[in-house]
Amino acid sequence: MNHPSLLDLEFHQEFIRRHIGPTTEQQAEMAKILGYDSLEALIDATVPEQIRRREPMDLSGARTEQTVIERLRAMANKNTVLKSYIGTGYHDTYTPAVVQRNVLENPGWYTAYTPYQPEISQGRLEALLTFQQMIMDLTGMELANASMLDEGTAAAEAMTLMQRVNKKNRSAAFIVAEDCHPQTIAVVKTRAEALAIEVIIGDPEVLAGSTDAFGMLLQYPGTYGDVRDLQPLIDRAHANNTLVTVAADIMSLLLLKSPGSQGADVVVGNSQRFGVPMGFGGPHAAFFATRDAYKRSTPGRIIGVSVDRHGKEALRMAMQTREQHIRREKATSNICTAQALLSIMAAFYAMYHGPAGLRRIAERTHRLAGLLANGLSEAGLAPDNAHYFDTLTVTVGDRQQAIVARAVAAGMNLRIIGSDRLGVALDETTRAEDVDQLLAAFTGTAAAHSCRERDDDIASAIPADLQRQVDYLQHPLFNEYQSETEMLRYMRRLEDKDIALNRAMIPLGSCTMKLNATTEMLPVTWPEFAGMHPFAPSDQTAGYQEMLADLEHMLKECTGYDAISLQPNAGSQGEYAGLLAIRRYHRSRGDEQRDICLIPSSAHGTNPASAALAGMRVVIVECDSQGNVDLADLTAKAQKHSTELAAIMITYPSTHGVFEETVVEVCDIVHQHGGQVYVDGANLNALVGVAAPGKFGADVSHLNLHKTFCIPHGGGGPGMGPIGVGAHLQPFLPTNPVVPVPGLAEDNDVISATPWGSASILPISWAYIALMGAEGLTLATKVAILSANYMAHRLQDHYPILYTGHNGTVAHECIIDIRPLKEASGISEEDIAKRLMDFGFHAPTMSFPVAGTLMIEPTESESLAELDRFCDAMITIREEIRAVQEGRLDAKDNPLCNAPHTLADVTADQWEHSYSREQAAYPLPSLRRSKYWPPVNRVDNVYGDRNLMCSCPSIDSYRELEVVLV
Known part of the structure; x- marks a missing residue:
């Protein structure tokens, strides 16, 4: 038997073991607990045969962390990052080191x-x-x-x-x-x-x-x-x-x-x-x-x-x-990610700079722009704009290309405007010496006197009636943290108030909170990736282009699609981009009347909102008692709207956490009536390597890179939502007016402001796929399904599992039904969610897709010990609910209704509850080893909506709270 050489690191698939929580032995044991001889047997029983992949993904084998970093470094080194004066809304900046590191x-x-x-x-x-x-x-x-x-x-x-x-x-x-x-x-x-x-x-x-x-x-x-x-x-x-x-x-x-x-x-x-x-x-x-007055119509999060x-x-x-979620197809926004x-x-x-420091940065930038303007004027190249802040536009005639060439040779990028003008946008990183270089690039000769020698009184280029005094950022928060010591401690205090993945499992169904490995994150702050202007000349972005092309190939293999657009910078934007591609496709065929979008009743609220923004009319398709798309209702509505049918939007596995057996039939019905099939990629973590939407009938999907492909959620963003499409939709992918996407018509739709969306975080997904390889990605999918079924099995005797497939299994997440318990005890899904905080856990997804339920998704990254710890917490909570039902705990004054409990609660001189302080704070013995203390008690949502205040309270409020926490 041949054994890999211990001298060859490439044979060591260490990262797969580090990414996937349960060990190989534990995976086998978990499968046996579920009644299956192996993990493969569970997958065979769970994933419908008709959607299974017939061919492997064309991806390289798993690579070591060191190899991946070396490969990314080689690509990064192919980028040429010059000092950028391109502007157009993007400027170089100094990230305070204390903010970058912490x-x-x-x-x-x-x-x-x-x-x-x-x-x-x-x-x-x-x-x-x-x-x-x-x-x-x-x-x-x-x-x-x-x-x-x-x-x-x-x-x-x-x-x-x-x-x-x-x-x-x-x-x-x-x-x-x-x-x-x-x-x-x-x-x-x-x-x-x-x-x-x-x-x-x-x-x-x-x-x-x-x-x-x-x-x-x-x-x-x-x-x-x-x-x-x-x-x-x-x-x-x-x-x-x-x-x-x-x-x-x-x-x-x-x-x-x-x-x-x-x-x-x-x-x-x-x-x-x-x-x-x-x-x-x-x-x-x-x-x-x-x-x-417009707060009720304001998009996004407040x-x-x-x-x-x-x-x-x-x-x-x-x-x-x-x-x-309220207005659905009548929504004017589909924004979900911030x-x-x-x-x-x-x-x-x-906060770090404070109003005075920020003012100095702005004044210095403006002053340098004034020195540049004066120097250009003395050289006979007076800027076109007499009034400016930091950006000048200069008409240079036929000298344009010569000036650009001199600037590039000196390590600078200018903005090319038409055939005879150039733009120069300065920023906080600009130095006096840079202004000298800019002047030399424009004139072709070095100035007789340097910028510093000419730094005499420069008249402001801002009209007097537009000049602003420091009437901003007067709140103490912006004035008390200019010391790095104080800033560091303040950020740590805020961090300690929160639960993130570095503290505990976050079992949010549909959100896929998996490991964001440190190796994957490292390239984000490399200057070769971080310092690039989005409109830099293409010959300076070779490393980015190589990495993006690589990633597109990887994602095509993962999904079975023929083409990828990396432009949409959120899942909601991916939905929108996919539907617009469908819309353009129909119009290219003369089918302008096709504007009906079928959407299952269980769909996430962004689906109908995105359809509305894409100019489509929404028709709801009912679901059956098992949560599946009702084929009879789908057939009837597809027939009724046959000549107008543009698309159907479905989520697969379904929003209810099961593999619908009829998904191929759903695709066929829609195609028979001339429509396209949009598969929401929110649940792709249950498919990669096992099934591919582009192969079982879908025409387009958005891919949540911040879910399946390891870009972190960032406390509510960033996200990335690229789309994969079949070859027939590829001509209708989005482009950009400044840097057109190769191979696409210049009048195609534009979804995001830049050609490749949030490009600097794409190396995260590239690294994840490279580290895992085809084998690791497939195993990750299988273990995600295994872990969800294991948790469902452990919890099923305590909470009803709302939906399962025909073999009694779930996909990568499961829904537990709290409604019967609420009816019997008065304890709601919200009470359980808040009580979980006392156990140190973030709650599962609450009341979606079904009101009165909790949707749990463990992902493949959580260890068996952590899965058990969460299940132990849920089972303990069930026993507390039983105590309420049986009268052993008061119906109103109990650990669930009063949750979460703060340190101030359990250390107060007076304890007036009918249950003990110990039960409030330490419902499981393991919590004595490590305890997270929620910083506040249950928040009153009704009060917050009735008394809407969206600005910072007085600093005394913060100080009072910190005294309580101490």
Whole structure:
């Protein structure tokens, strides 16, 4: 028998063992407990034969962590990162080292989930609230959300908000200033076209007040750097009942009069230059601020201040039943993912520098721009814009290419505008010596005197009536943490309030909270990946292009599709992109009438919302008693709408956590009536290596890279939602107006502001697939299914399992039904979710897809010990429920209804409950070894919605809370 050489590391599949929690021996034992001779026997009984893969994935074998890092390093070295003066909304920045090491590179921050359970999310909720306060201050608006995906998306969301809230002007026209960033215009046009909104692009000085439109979008400063007084434009627009959105540069707002003070109705932008690397396009936290009157129509997430059950201040996601779940196909937004991790970084950047430090950064940048403008003027190349903040545009005629060549040779990228102009956008990393180099590139000769020698009084290029005083960031949070010691400790205090994957299992069904391995995360902050401008010349991005092409091949093999688009930067955007590709496909065939989208009643709320945004009409298909798509109802509705049928959207395995046996039939029925099949990729972690949607009948899927492919959830973002499509849909994938995607028509849809979405986090998924190989990925899928079935087996005698397949098994998640217990005891699924916090666990997904249930997904990464620890907690809770049922615990005063319990509760002088302090805090002996203490008691959601407050409370509130926690 041949044995691999111990000298050859390539034979050691160490990473697979590290990624997958249960050992090989434990996997076999778990299968036997379930009644199967082997893991393979369980998979055979669970996954329908008709969808099983017939051919293996064409992927390399598993690689070692060292080999993967070496390969990524080789690709990174093929990138050429020059100093970027391209601008267009993306600027180089310095990430404070204390923020990079302790937030961006810290699993306590990046592995946390969206703060739907506020009691165990108080740290990141506080950081997100601080982000909102920062945005409100700088924009001059009354309300801000906790971030958007990118500036283009934020502008598109602003357009639909204005259309919805403008009751005085029902025009279908929307004005876009011609000096908005080109990528923003393209994203807005794509959104508008599907919604039958007419976009009018032109000079706002001409269009404002003279054109009947429900809304208008302005850029401040303009994409070419011009700074102008917006108030006259806004006043004329308002006189014509036109609402106005301003897309603003966040750094400029430190010196420029705020858009809110000039009458703006909505302000959007990107916080990237507040300490977040460009990363070839993302992820970055865009912002969205508006009037308080529009809060019920504001997209995304809003963090608000409420109270807990003892009346102490506590934070929560306000209005957290997002509008797509309430309004579904009538929704104006499908946004589900935010950019929490990046908005937290931007907030900490502002806190670290404080208002005075930020002001100095802005003033220095503006001063350097003034020195550059003076030098250019002396050389006979006066900038086109007399009023500017940090960006100059220069008409250079036929010298354009020569100047660009000199700049590149000196290590600098300029913005090429048309055939005779160049743009130069400075930033906080620009030095006086860089200005000298820029002048030399423009003139062809070194200046007689250096920039530092000419640093005399420079007149401000900002008009006097637009100059802003420091009227922002006055809250103590922005003024007490300029010491790194204090900043470090503050961030640690916030981190300690939260539960993330570095503390415990997060068993959220449909969310796939699996290991985000450290090796996978390392390349994110490498400057060769992090420092790249999204519109850098293609000959400088060879390493990125190689990695992206590799990843596309990997994802095609994992899904069975023919082509991949990496542009959508969230799952919701992937849904939208997939449906738009279907829409274009039908139109290319002359089938403009095909606009019906069939959606099962169990679908996630983003499905009907995405269909509505793609210009489709939604028809609901019923599910049977087992949670499967009702074939009779599907057949009837497909026949009824045969000539209008565009698509069906299904989730597979189903939203109910089972492999539907009839999925091939579902695909066939839709295809017979001319429709396309969209398979939501939320549950792809139950398919990779075992089945491929592109092979069993689907035409398009979005792939949640932040689920199946290990990009971390980041406390509520970033996400990535690329789409895989069949060959017939490939021509209709999204492109970009600045850097067109090769092989696609230039007038294709534009989903995200940059060609490859949040490109800097794509090495995470590349590394995961390379580390696992075909064998590891397939095993991961099988163990995810095994672990879910093991947990269902352990819990089935205590809680009803709501849905199973025909052999009594589940897919990669299971739903336990709490409704009978609630009827018998009064204890609800929310009580169980909050009680789990006392055991140190994040709750499973609550009341989705069925109200009154909990959906549990263990993933393959959790060890058998952790699976058992969670099951032990759930079984203990069941015994507490039984005690309530039998009268041994009071129906109202019990550990479940009062959960979670804080340290302050159990150490208080008075204990007035009918159960013991020990039962409250230590319901299992193992908790004495390691105990997480929720920082607040149960948060009052009703109070928070009735008393909506989305800005930072007084600093005394924080200090009082910290005293309680100590």
